Amino acid sequence: LVTVVGSVNRDLVLTVPALPGRGETVLARHFTEGIGGKGANQAVAAARLGSRVRLVARVGADAAAILDALAVEGVDIGAVSPDERATTGIAAVVVDERGENTIVVNLGANAGLAVQDLPSRLVRSPGEVVLVQNEIPPDVVEQAVLRAREQGGVVVLNPAPARPADTRALAAVDVLVPNLGELAALLGTDRPATVEDARALLGRVALPCRAVVVTLGADGAVLKEADSATTTHIPAPVVDAVDTVGAGDTFCGALADALGRGTGLRSAVRRAVRAASLATTGFGAQTAMPYAAQLDVPALP
Ligand code: ADP
Numbered sequence: 001l002v003t004v005v006g007s008v009n010r011d012l013v014l015t016v017p018a019l020p021g022r023g024e025t026v027l028a029r030h031f032t033e034g035i036g037g038k039g040a041n042q043a044v045a046a047a048r049l050g051s052r053v054r055l056v057a058r059v060g061a062d063a064a065a066i067l068d069a070l071a072v073e074g075v076d077i078g079a080v081s082p083d084e085r086a087t088t089g090i091a092a093v094v095v096d097e098r099g100e101n102t103i104v105v106n107l108g109a110n111a112g113l114a115v116q117d118l119p120s121r122l123v124r125s126p127g128e129v130v131l132v133q134n135e136i137p138p139d140v141v142e143q144a145v146l147r148a149r150e151q152g153g154v155v156v157l158n159p160a161p162a163r164p165a166d167t168r169a170l171a172a173v174d175v176l177v178p179n180l181g182e183l184a185a186l187l188g189t190d191r192p193a194t195v196e197d198a199r200a201l202l203g204r205v206a207l208p209c210r211a212v213v214v215t216l217g218a219d220g221a222v223l224k225e226a227d228s229a230t231t232t233h234i235p236a237p238v239v240d241a242v243d244t245v246g247a248g249d250t251f252c253g254a255l256a257d258a259l260g261r262g263t264g265l266r267s268a269v270r271r272a273v274r275a276a277s278l279a280t281t282g283f284g285a286q287t288a289m290p291y292a293a294q295l296d297v298p299a300l301p
Contacts, residue, residue, distance in 0.1 A: 006039020007135035009089035045253025126152035173209035246285030251276035
C-alpha cells in the first residue's frame with residue numbers, strides 16, 4: 001500500500017501560443033478541465049503502475065465527479081473528507097506551445113486538511129511508502145512525516161511548492177524529492193544552472209534526510225544518499241515533450257510505487273525518470289501518465 005497525503009484540485013488548463021506578460025490578455029487555443037493537485041496526481045501515477053494506493057485529502061462539496069474518477073483509477077478514496085463549506089482546490093494552468101507553463105492555485109478545501117484527518121495507522125506494515133507534498137498545511141505535512149517514520153514507513157516528501165522546512169520533519173524523511181527551484185529555495189541558494197552545478201551543490205550541503213533526489217527536467221535527476229560522498233546522475237530519455245504539467249507528480253508517484261515494491265533507490269529513480277519523461281509526451285497532468293506495461297517494455301523512445 002502507498003498512502004498519499006496531499007491535495008486534490010480541479011485543473012483548468014488553457015493552451016496559448018505564448019504565455020501572457022504582465023497586463024496582457026491572450027486568447028487560448030484550447031481548454032480542458034481535469035483532475036489535478038499534487039496529491040491526486042501522484043496517487044494516480046502510483047496506481048497506474050500497479051500499486052494499491054490510498055489518498056488522504058480534503059475536497060469541497062463539488063467533488064463528486066472527481067472522487068468517482070479517482071476511484072475508477074483504483075485510488076482508495078475512503079480517507080478523502082468532503083468539506084461542505086469549502087470548494088475543491090483549483091489550479092489555473094496556462095501552457096504555451098513549447099510546453100512551458102504558469103500555474104495559479106487556489107488551495108480551497110486543501111487548506112482545511114487537518115492533523116485529525118490523518119489515519120492513526122498511516123503505515124500498516126513496515127516498508128510501506130507514505131508520500132507527502134506541500135500543497136497542504138505545514139502541520140499536517142510534519143505530522144504525517146513524523147507519524148509515518150515512527151510507524152516504520154518509507155517516507156517520501158516532495159517539498160512542492162517550496163516553503164521553509166521543519167528540521168525535525170526533514171530528519172524523518174527517507175527520500176526528499178525537490179525540483180531545481182525547490183532545492184534552491186530549501187537551501188537558500190541560487191537555482192543551479194547546470195547538472196554539474198546541481199551535483200556540486202548536493203555534494204556540498206548536508207540535508208538531514210536519508211536521500212535527496214533532485215529532478216532536472218529534460219536532464220533527468222540527480223541522487224545523493226546521506227551515507228555516500230558521491231552523487232549519481234540519471235539522464236532522462238530523449239522524448240518529444242509537448243506538456244511538462246504533471247511530470248514531477250508522475251516522477252514522485254512512480255518513485256513511491258517502485259520503493260513500495262522494495263526496489264532499491266537507484267533503480268526506483270531510474271524507473272521514475274522514465275515514467276515522468278513518458279508523461280511529458282501527452283497533454284494534461286494525468287492523461288499521459290504511463291501504465292506499468294508501457295514502462296516494462298525494454299525499448300523506450
Ligand atoms: P517539475 O515538473 O516538478 O518541475 P521536472 O521539470 O524536474 O519537475 O521534471 C520531472 C521529471 O520529468 C524529470 O526528472 C524527467 O524525468 C521528466 N521530464 C521533464 N521534462 C522533460 C523533458 N523535456 N524531456 C524528458 N523528460 C522530462
